[in-house]
Amino acid sequence: MHAIVDSLAMIGISYVMGFLFYGFYRQFNARVQRRWGPSLWQNFFDNMKFLLKTETLTHGPMFFLGPMIIAAGAITTVLFVPFLKDSDWLQGFSEHGNLILIIYLLVVGPLGNALAVGSSGNPFGVMGVTRGLTRLMGLEVPFFLGLALVMLQHETTSVHAIMAAQDGLAQWNLFTNPIAFIVILLPFIASQNASPFDVVGAPVEVYAGPRVEFGGRLLGLLMTQNMMMTVAKLVLVVDLFMGGAGNVPILILKAFSLFLLTASISLVFPRLKTEQTVDFFWKVPLGLGVLGVIATVWLPWGA
Amino acid sequence: MSLMIKILFLAVSLSPALTLSTWGESLAWPLFGGIELLFDLNPISAFFLLLLALGAPLVALPMLRGAPDRPAYALYALLLLGMQLLLLAGDFIGFFVGWEIMTWSSYLLLLRSSRTDLEGAQSYILFNLASAFLLLAGILVFHSLTGDFRIQAIDQLGGPEPLALAVLFGLAFLIKVGTLPLHLWVPRAYDQAPDIFSAFLSALMSKMGVYGLILLATLFPEALSGLLGRLLNGPAAGYILAWIGVITSIVATFKAISQEDMKRLLAYSSIAQVGYITTAIGVGSSLAIGGALFQALVHTLVKLLLFITVAGIILQTGRRRFNDLGHLIDRMPISFLAVLIGIIGLAGMPPLPGFAAKYLIFVSLIDARWLLLLAAMLLSSTAAFIYCYKLIYAPFLGHANSPEAKTATEAPWPYLVPQVILMGLLVALGIFPGFGIQFLIDPVLTALGLAPIGAPSWGELATPYGGYDGVVLMTVFGTAFALVTGGFFLLRGRMRRAGSPYDLSYAGEVPTADTPLHYGAGMGRELRRIPLIGWILLHTTTGFLTGLTRQSLAAAGLLGGFYGRNPQTWILLAVLLFALALTLVTLTGGAL
């Protein structure tokens, strides 16, 4: 019973946080561009609009199942990320998982959806999937290396243990292991599918993308899971680098400040092509990561 | 008559299972001069015999289809015999005999394919003979060290002999697992072998190399650490081996992405996957060897599944290139499911056991503090998603691209039965990783003198670094999937299927049957624009070896320059060198 209520609460919180954060992002974006921008609820309306469409077109069973897999993957991810520290609530099933599992769970859904895109038979969709996988290949290496520095620092893959080791502000990994944070920051933005690495699922203007054939309620489901997944990733980084949160307002505050940071970065840079993205990730963040490894592991004071 | 032969053949293919279940005590067979052939089943060989016992009948079943191919049956039986000899051998004589029988019988089986060309057959036999001779040389070095052929740890470290032993044996086994740059025979052989036999080559015979590598580590006290000391938190000799493994996986992964033929893609993916095993063996800790064994198990199951399925597709369509297939999902649903499960295992995604293996290897790399290796391995393991996607997209999704692909039907039952069994095994092992650890991996680790990993329950994979619960994971994912799908289906509104496969949003245009809509072989071509990948794909191993030859010739030429036509020149050089040496000796006080 506890588990069910807890799971529902996590799903609900991540959804609400998701659309409010995205709404904020669009507002913020608009203000930077000297516009008024849509309301904070705009993403909720968009999502509801799609979920209330009366017609939905499928291209066969696999096309229908793809969005289901990605949504189930998003829910599973949310449930395996602990939202709160030292609490019975909002833990989901995170006791049974670990950081590496979460990193892989983040990819399960998109791969499932890639099957649906493929079965639609639209070459533009498959092109988008290939771009997505290519970008994934670029971002995952520095992202994982940065997280591995954290795992090495605490000698565990358990998110709970890493969170528990950061008691005060001074113990936050953000301050004890700043290299790791800098290394993961840009790949993290890319994994959120945010500008300047957003050519894959380009929201408005690029025709070729994984969503090219999705419409109606299936697209609504894709939007829903996207918002939940965004929050799950934010909470994960908060857990790992900002000491987690004791209660929901603090969680929202921390996640929001992190979101503000990433949003500010993504607003001011122009979009990169896929191969530029990969090349950039393998040069700058990965190079930094290698330097970090040399500094913390190879050099005598590290060991 | 033919039915009798088939039943007999199936019975023979069950012989590894029979050996495994009925083997009693060790068997000694005196040879000349006090040397005896020793056969014994220890937990390490039992693990690999289990793989063989599992795979042999599953490969034999599709071979039964059609008129009995008697020579192939006989060779297959011989091959099984050789591999069992190899695994059971307690000394290097039996090991070598088994190795040779395996090499020759597999070579003859390979030749029975109509697609085998001279180049493929030559490279197969040359590389494998090289492997066998290196093994023989290693055995002789081993004998000179211990005075015995029995497989046991040598006492003496230091000196050049143990290093020579490690290099000789290492090269022999690395050829067998197909490590770069010694992998040249692998894609050719896997591609040209009879379609079903490719499964055996990739899934089981490459594991004999892995068995050899694990055996190699047991020959030295303190395993690999005894060889060159330690680096960070792992053996320094293993660090080299691990980099060899990782570079193999990276290059092979990008090669796999650029392939246009299903079996060649699988061959390169096989090289890459075995590269992970090599890496893990290099790390050498209990977690790493556990991971290596788990990966060996998963790779066996996955490659059996994928190669048998691909053989089914080739049988039904007669096409093997990605460009010529497409949209088989409706016509071959079971094969689709098999490839789906296969690539999830190949990519190491969570619900299936591939993830458990990857997890163990990753954790062992963190434990050894070899983070750069971890990053490199992650690169290859993420890039593997692309070829996995290509493997399922090009044959099964998209648009049918040839008349055969439009009319194909599901593969016959001898192909489907192994697929279903293997899918079941993979899923079960994914839900219960702890079971695999406890009953399959831990006995081997104990026999190797490493700490067992242990499992609190069947569903749980536990390491000192944390673990996960396969049962909970599967339950959560399954429940979420069922609820989302059920809920969506109830509230789906008016959902309809597109009236035509060409009902695509195509910028207002109307695609027709002539429009090139299948993305098949083109997938991944644009990766060449990324500098690193472009560089890797621009260079071939043949080119690397040619370059090596050229450099050696140039070096020899340089050396030859000293031996000029005029003998006086090099006599002068020799005198000068001698004088220099003498001066040095005098200057350092004779303590050179």
Add this chain to the structure above:
Amino acid sequence: MYHKSECEGFQCEQRMLEESLGQENAQTGLVDRLVGWLRQRSLFVLAYGTGCGAIEMRPLMTSRFDAERFGIIGAPTPRQADVLVISGYLALKTLKRVIRSYEQMQEPKYVIALGSCAINGGMYWDSYNTIKQLDHYLPVDMYINGCMPRPEALIEGFAALQKKIGRGEPSGFKRYRENIDWYKANQRRVLGENMPPDYTYDWYHAGGVA
């Protein structure tokens, strides 16, 4: 001087169609209005640049006029779009693509016709290869006249469409579905053999069951 008090010819056909529609769904329930209220807050626009009017769509979307504050934003493909904006005159060649795109959109979907060319042909009233009255070929929900209408006018048109959606009134796609034969006959009259394939709409005849 000829004064037209009544419609004549095919104009009457159109009025009859619209009258019958209006009476049938005159009343809308609470749920309809709630759904409509949610729908009207978010309109994804397939801005198919059919004619010169497309030039007015850019300032509408960018900072000066900022249509995003009304929840109006572009969509890359017809599958994701709610509103099809026909921006100006429609050549026959374009008409085919527009029909295809419209049929690929998912219901509920709306059409906004922009500029006088879409109403009566405008300055192309006697052109041999543009259509004169868009409403004969696609069901238009909102006309915005002018040549070209400025972005303010576009915003007003969108706002009017949003009000209409918010009231939960039936919109053009129902008209299209119920009178598909009439629309197809009209399309065939101008396109001839060059019609877009029929698999995008032939399910209308099946009563709309999946």
